[in-house]
Amino acid sequence: MSYQVLARKWRPQRFDDVIGQRGVTQTLRNAIATRRIAQSFVFSGPRGVGKTTTARILARGLSCLNGPTADPCGECEPCVEIAQGRDMDVIEIDAATNTGIDQVREVIIDGLGIRPARNRYKIFIIDEVHRLSKPAFDALLKSVEEPPAHVVFMMATTEIDKVPATIQSRSQVFELKLIGVKQIADQLRTICAAENIQIEEAAVTLVARAGDGSMRDAQSALDQVIAFAGT
Template sequence: MHGQPTPRSPAAGGNDRGRRLVDYLVLARKYRPQTFDDVVGQEGVTTTLRNAIAAGRVAHAYLFSGPRGVGKTTTARILAKALNCEKGPTPDPCNTCTFCTSITRGDDMDVIEVDAASNTSVDDVRVLRDNVRFAPARARHKIYIIDEVHMLSRSAFNAFLKTLEEPPPHVKFVFCTTEPHRLPETIHSRCQRFDFRRISTADIVRRLQQIAKTEKAKADPEAIHLIARSTKGGMRDAETLLDQLLSYSGGKVTTQEVEDALGALPRRDIFRLLDHLADHQADRALLIVHRAIQDGKDPENLLHQLIDHTRSLLLLAVCGADAGLVDETPEDLKELDRQRQRFTVDGLLYMSQVLWGTLRRVKESSQSRLPIELALVKLAQGDGLQPLAELLERLQALEARLGASPAPPQAPSGPSPHPTADAGARGGAKERPSPPAPITVPAATEAETDPERLAEERSRLQEEAAAHPVVGKALHILQGIAINREK
């Protein structure tokens, strides 16, 4: 029959495609570290564990805490391999013996991984506690890796305390959690705790570049850097996002594709938006936001981008580019250095405060767009973004005039209203009253020292200072003015 595709039986070419789908491993699993040396960004943890294994000082219980996707469960698995390897215990498991390969596959009988989020009850812990007393089936140690341990109930923790305090010699516990503060102190005191930190952007970039090279994929350096920054120190999230983008792009990842996947505003538009705020062009800033939201960008994500951008400007303004506190590409760093010269530190602090307040309102409001537009109009007014020079100069000039102004003219010495006391003070000497000398005071000086004028100017400057982000500094000078006036 012409015009009809020939149906293919599953036994023909479809089988190969199905087998490839079944055999495919996501990048986060395919490139999961298998030795302590492969773990990225946790040198303090891995070095301590290696030394403990080499010295035979392995504790019976460990607590691995830290953000998600930084290597807690992976390190627990490597520790299990190091303890049960046929060539061990060794800090460097071979990854070829029966024990190592079965742990890598996740089907080893003596390495039990428990998801505490789905096994939270005291009955689940009692079953685990009863199984602890049995010897390993074939390995050297029976190792329990309990993930998300903070999800256990209070009664489950209590049922586990005695076993955790005095476990059998062949048992090791590794607890993994993202919220260590939710664990009872009785659990903390029975474990050696290791805090896993967020992985630096540079380490994630190097890892992703290595994966892309191994996968024979092409990725723009800016795209890799954007992926690394967006995951906030989580290696697994970065690998997952790279995997998704490789599937989407067919092996070529560009910056535009990363921005589309993240729902992020292009960086050049962020720079343009901040320039419009510096130029008091609220209409152009609002137009950028309007187009972004029309394109489906999330307002909350947009605010996070603005906050991160303002943070980079603030760190550059305070610490400089040589401090290395800003994770940016060389091109973006150069552009940031140009833009930060348009703002003062006080202005950037004010902008950060406004954006953070707007973020809270966006989360609480059903009208997520309006708070952003109000904030941009407020920032474009420029009251908080302009240098403090004008306000401080006016305040300091007022203080200088008060400090340098001539002393108020003394009243001419005439007959004392209290002659007895006055005479006693002069030792009884009788003085002839002298005529008052003429006082010549310029009109400007009279205006500057006039109490009513000073009170009006002080009140006006107080209002301006209160509206400015650096209220404390302005009010401090105003207090000095008040003290000088009293003197």
């Protein structure tokens, strides 16, 4: 079996697993519990703090056969397929490579009227949404303003100032923060213990600091340390 990098292997699968963003995850939990689910979300923040991961967990919660639930089972077909990136009703778009109006129309707008094949919702997760062109944003706006009842938009961005105010005002905007060194270090210890990796405490702290507030960057740095040490 090929090696799976730590950032992917340890990607959170539940809201409780998301480190350092309790305000965001608790609000989403409450929204699901009370069935007050918006149809457009924007997750903003630095790289590697859990924006797209949070969107995927929310998508699983809305699609789980036991749901909608804030605690997706992780075992039903929607949960498994969303985690693997192959659920036909959860469409992930990288706006960095699909910036134009033609791509937005083809991937999103033209399919809005088609009901989900299996799940409750058709969910569009748009990563790096700030990279869309102005014509693409203009085309997307109408869909965000008046989406069909079965459609939910989830957008992630590291540059919220480049997302038009018209999109933000029609969405629930969540700001994810940089993660503290202690929280990152605690998670790195958990990973090392589970992976049977021996590492000195001083090294854990150095790696956590190297992450500069990003859990993903810290996990990538830990991968490099492990490779260097030949563990």
